[in-house]
Amino acid sequence: MFLLKKLYFYLFILVSFSSLINAWFFNDFGNEHTDVFSALNRFKDLEALDSEPIPDTSLPLSEKNEPNKEEVAADLLSTLLNGGLGLPHGLSFLKQVTRQPWWKGPEVCVSKVEQIVNNSQSDVAEKSPFIFLGNAAFSTCRNTLNKYICTNKIYSREETKTTEVIYQCCSGARKNHDTGYCEHVDIKPLDETAKNLGSGEFAKAMDSYIKKSVLETPNMTVFIPSDNAVNMYLQNLPTSYANERVIHAPAGNNSQDDSAENEITSTGDKTEKKPALSGNAITSERALNHFVPGIYNIHDLENEEILKTIDGLTIRINMYHGERKPLITANCALVKSANHPIENGGMLHVTDAILPQITKSIKDILKENSEFKMFNQFAADADLLGKLGEPGNYTVFAVTDAAFNKLSEDMRSKLQKGKSCITTLMKAHIIPRTLCGGAFGKLTVMTRSLSGNWLTIEKTINNTLQVGRDSETTTTDIVASNGVIHVVDHPIVPKSAQPVTSLMANKNHTMWLNLMKKAGFAETADEAMNRTIFVPSEEAIEKAKLDELDDDKLKEVLSLHISDKSVCSCQMKNNLMIPSLVPDEELRVTTYETSGALFVGLDPKIMVQCASIIERDEKACDTMVHEIDKVLTPATDTIIGKIYNDPSLSKLKQLLMNTSLHDELKNGSLGPITLLAPTENAFANLTEEEWKSLEDKNVADELLRRHIVSDVVCCDGVGMSTWPFSEEVNTANGFSMNVRRKSRNSVIFGETTTESCDHLTKDGLIHYVDKVMMPRPISLKGSAVKYIDSNGAEVVLLGL
Ligand SMILES: *[C@@H]1O[C@H](CO)[C@@H](O)[C@H](O)[C@H]1NC(C)=O
Ligand SMILES: *[C@@H]1O[C@H](CO)[C@@H](O)[C@H](O)[C@H]1NC(C)=O
Ligand SMILES: *[C@@H]1O[C@H](CO)[C@@H](O)[C@H](O)[C@H]1NC(C)=O
Ligand SMILES: *[C@@H]1O[C@H](CO)[C@@H](O)[C@H](O)[C@H]1NC(C)=O
Ligand SMILES: *[C@@H]1O[C@H](CO)[C@@H](O)[C@H](O)[C@H]1NC(C)=O
Ligand SMILES: *[C@@H]1O[C@H](CO)[C@@H](O)[C@H](O)[C@H]1NC(C)=O
């Protein structure tokens, strides 16, 4: 970012670039993916399971009862927030059309929780502005799906008193989602309520097989599958999930203790269709995991919340907010209807499937299933299997061995060689949240897997899930204690999980790949980790005739293009040195702002050893690949060494001798620089007189410093189009110099033009130029002019 730019026509630029800016914004947004789930979760409270009126906007109505302090505060606040006080009198009729809020309506019970915290010294310090004012009170109210909660905080010097007042439907009442108000409901026993909701079958079974004492436990939340779900289950028809077929323990240890009379078996001729592992019957054991001690209004539950059932198993609650109404699942069974009060203070929710029993972790389920041998092995290789055995929230797209075998032999063996390949690949199959099949409605979901790749998932017309481009689920919703498994028919292979040789083949770096093979580099390339490879374009390879090199030379050239450090373009700062595989050879990174970049948000141009990076960050699983437009050449010498060793720079050397610049070049105190080295021909054009003036070492020193640019400026780093921008570089004697491109192969620095560009050295760069820039009046900043007269005296003219 060394090039100083002067922007001359600010207004012109702003006008002409405004359309570009728009395009840029547009593109930026187009490329940005939003994580649907996290984004939508933020709006959780805005969407009701059933539609509910917008929160109240009315002024407080007069109350028969003396309102308590909190209510007054709450009313005042909501009034303020809604701009009620600002309503002109003439418009006061508007107030009459607004409705009474539900939480002031019938069947609403108010409870109050008070908490007093003694203020510690540090609290006092923190809240001091309030304390100085004496007591301070704050009140906030919010409407959730089933509650209206007002929080009142009173600070004083000694204590903070928090009072929470909660309005909700009384037990025995239910929010009517059409009116928005709480309504009294006739509380009936569980079985009767269930029957009225079209879920009588399951309740009937429970009545016969579950102990009365259990059924009559007070304050129980019960998930009841609909009759349809029960029938599907008994007949072993495919439901949206297929837990039973996969989840159950291996034969022999399954439900052995269920006595035969404790089962309702499916009727009729379905027996031969029964799977070997699990007779589809609703046993008492099978039913008990639908009972949760405690009262849980579905709106009070959180996404990924785990409920403990009466038999010690778990129910995982998930909420998906993508569709118009949020979808709520319990162990991946969709909750169809919620919050029905029942006798004994209980609560009933209807689901569209029998809740699977959760006893095992994802790891256990995978390990018990012989279809997932490779998946388990790879997950273990990637150190992920252990994680899948721990508590967490995961969705795993499990790949069967048969599906893994769909990958080419070559790809499989490469995957197995490189640990980071397999890690990226396996991580691409794991999503760090629970996504049940029921979560996918009409929307296409984009979510990030553990590998950081975006995965698109959508429901197909066949009720399966399309995952990425290649994979489709064969079984969904195998629920585990720490998430859910969906089985897919093809591995998910993100680009970044490709071995580097596959990437090169896919990206048409064919010649380079062949050279790597020829030099014996290809075999090890897929196993190496944390590498960067600069791959020259096919044209560049052809031009450099790399195929004509003998093996030793080829190895050296290739080694120069490979680094054992992984460097993305995001890390490439100006003058970063990247070590190469050639001992003591480092690659210099230089960056260049392109004209107008500031305005259109273009990334700066990045060069490596003066070769432009034309394609950045092609990421293989273990290697970063950047395509460049030239074959890299090593930096062979230092600048001073080059001056000594190159006979065509003998005049320059002669001038340099005994100047202080000589020592500074030698000890590197000038930092990375660009030397504009006049050739012998250029010096030949100097007059006698001019030569003579240069015998003075101070004059020579000053002259040579004009030929030193205090940065590394590769010829190709200088932009093609310079108008209306002018690019400037600083010279070692503290002036700035205009730089512009003359033709494809030459650049004009000040008054001189390059004859031969980009001679790389360890400490910078040399361009051979065609002219010595003898001192002439140089315009200074402002209106001063400075020149050195023929006697070597420095003359500064002011006010010209
Ligand atoms: C607060 O302080 C009072 C008196 O200093 C004490 O009785 C009370 O227990 C304290 N409360 C808490 C929550 O620490
Ligand atoms: C049931 O819940 C109600 C209201 O929350 C409570 O008053 C009652 O004590 C609870 N009963 C039992 C047995 O826990
Ligand atoms: C099978 O069940 C028996 C008794 O319920 C138990 O002791 C044994 O550990 C179980 N075996 C497996 C592999 O789970
Ligand atoms: C699962 O997700 C919930 C909600 O985001 C979070 O509170 C919980 O800690 C997570 N569980 C684990 C084991 O990470
Ligand atoms: C749906 O299933 C049918 C029959 O199995 C198959 O031919 C079709 O390709 C599937 N469609 C999709 C979108 O998966
Ligand atoms: C590679 O080359 C083939 C044939 O020349 C072409 O069809 C394909 O699009 C190229 N792929 C890339 C990534 O450039």
Ligand SMILES: *[C@@H]1O[C@H](CO)[C@@H](O)[C@H](O)[C@H]1NC(C)=O
């Ligand atoms: C690769 O890089 C990562 C992160 O920088 C580091 O933790 C790891 O040890 C490196 N691996 C090798 C083989 O150098």
Ligand SMILES: *[C@@H]1O[C@H](CO)[C@@H](O)[C@H](O)[C@H]1NC(C)=O
């Ligand atoms: C540099 O200085 C030394 C001693 O001061 C002198 O002998 C030598 O000739 C000078 N070299 C040049 C090129 O002026």
Ligand SMILES: *[C@@H]1O[C@H](CO)[C@@H](O)[C@H](O)[C@H]1NC(C)=O
């Ligand atoms: C390099 O040489 C110059 C001139 O002799 C001197 O002023 C400077 O301090 C030296 N710098 C270092 C880092 O040695």
Ligand SMILES: *[C@@H]1O[C@H](CO)[C@@H](O)[C@H](O)[C@H]1NC(C)=O
């Ligand atoms: C050098 O001198 C020759 C002959 O006098 C002239 O043709 C040429 O243009 C000059 N070169 C420069 C860079 O001035």
